Amino acid sequence: MKPLTVSQAAALTGVTARILRYYDQIGLLSPAAATESGCHLYGEAELKRL
Numbered sequence: 001m002k003p004l005t006v007s008q009a010a011a012l013t014g015v016t017a018r019i020l021r022y023y024d025q026i027g028l029l030s031p032a033a034a035t036e037s038g039c040h041l042y043g044e045a046e047l048k049r050l
Contacts, residue, residue, distance in 0.1 A: 003032060003041035013050055020050075 010017040023029040024040065029050060031040035042050075 001044045003043050004047070006031075006040050006042070009042040009047060009050075013047060015050060023050075 004012065006017045006020050009015075010020055020029070020040075020042075024031060029046060032043035032046055033041045035041065
């Protein structure tokens with residue numbers, strides 16, 4: 001599975017992008033990686049955890 005951006009992960013799971021960013025901020029669910037420009041990427045493990 002290709003890593004997903006915040007908006008792609010939000011659309012796939014039904015959780016808003018704002019909630020995903022909040023979960024990252026409080027340390028509940030961190031993204032798997034980030035691009036050079038700072039875009040957070042979520043993998044299969046993060047989606048399963050969500």
